[in-house]
Amino acid sequence: MNRKLLLWLLGAGTPVLLLLLWWATSLQSTDTFFPPLKDILQSFQQLWLFAHFQSDVLVSLGNLLLGYAMASAVGVALGFVIALVLVARNVLEPLIHFLRSIPPVALVPIFISLVGFGTEMRVFSIALAALFPTLIATVDGIRSVDSGLKDVARVYRFTTVEKVTQVYLPSAAPQIFSGLQVSLQVAFVVMIASEMLGPSQGIGAMTLLAQQSFMISDMWAGILLLGVIGFAANIVFSLIRRRVLAWYIGSRRLARSS
């Protein structure tokens, strides 16, 4: 029992210790690239709370959410069509495999050339890049639906709508969610990349601007904020997943313990 407590303390203590160490060792730092943590936190407060909150942070998050929502909706819907309609699968699958092999960030210059540097470009880049993980996971998820379940649905003469909503969607849900998680990370990366290319607003643009104008602690503040957003987005996603897939997680735990 005592040992357990000690280990737990170790887990909670190490990050705090590392932060304190960063603070202490950097306090006297004169290195241009690694300013004191104190200065970084000061810049963080000046920049993001709340001078640029509305003009940059909200804009970035809004683009991220909008692009991601589009990608999720289209990805799941198209995934169903491709998995269930044979012709669509044959026609679209090679194309999709080619498109998803392109590094998502490489699509950003193409969108810049097509629609300019505006908000549409960023939302579209995010949406297209984040589409593929969800799409492919959905197709795989539906294909691996238990054939017994399909037969039962057929015996009970489920309509197509019933089949989709009551058989396919729930049993593919775990895989769809892991696709959605990858999509979220891709969307986040493309959000930053789309802001770093060309003159624009947003957290990524602010961070790169600070770097180019040698405002090092401002750049660190941007990196810190992006890190926190990346982490927080993942936490929020996990919470939603745990709620929606509660039945699945519970059944897995039961299966493992027996």
Added chain:
Amino acid sequence: MKIQPKTLLTSAAGFLVAVAAWQLVATGPMAGGPLPTVTSVAVNLAAVVVTEAFWTSLATTVGIALLGLLTSAVAGIALGILVGSFEPFRYATVAVLEFLKPIPPIVILPLVVLVLGPTGQMSWFLVFLGCLLPIIMQTVDGVHDADPVARDTARSYGLKEPEILLRVVLPSAMPFIGTAIRVAAPGALIITVVAGLLGGGPGLGQSIYQAQAGGDYPTLYALVIVLGVLGMFFQGATSAVERRMLHWHESFREAAHR
């Protein structure tokens, strides 16, 4: 798996229709705009492929990606075994690793560019960091998955700790490590391209940036197509390597007999 000729035919037709649609849009409603025609992209692709500069930047891109992947595999497996074998280490690092995991390497790109400059070293470092965490975490999981009975058996046969590590723990962790590297490999390529595109590192990313900045859209599209093909190669190659190295593992055994 054998591909039906009919399937192949519909797939080819789908591809042709997509290309034809692109050509129609480029010559019709968007003629003279930023969307180049298929023919001009094809001509450009053919012209680019014969230049020496193209092959140099292709080789640079692949080289950086592979070197980054290799170094992060070595470091990641070593650290993963260390963290996985000693409980205090695991508890101390779990919170830190979980916090850092969802943060993509693009976040610290401005800092790395600042310190290392727009060099190949910078690209390598980003690839290294980006692949490191997933490999560490999978190795830790793999070490934990080692069969305790096999461990105890080895110990009762008088094997020393290093030997147990080499003959029992490491082989049982191999499938986890293999999966981690296969998942990380396309990421390595993507990060190399991102580092070139946003950070000015050498390779295809830089060529894409130059094509976009110079308004040379046919070359831009040609390069993105090259990246797509390269990405497909990378995925295929890493799966093949994984299958070869893990041919003894049960998830691959069945495939060998077919």
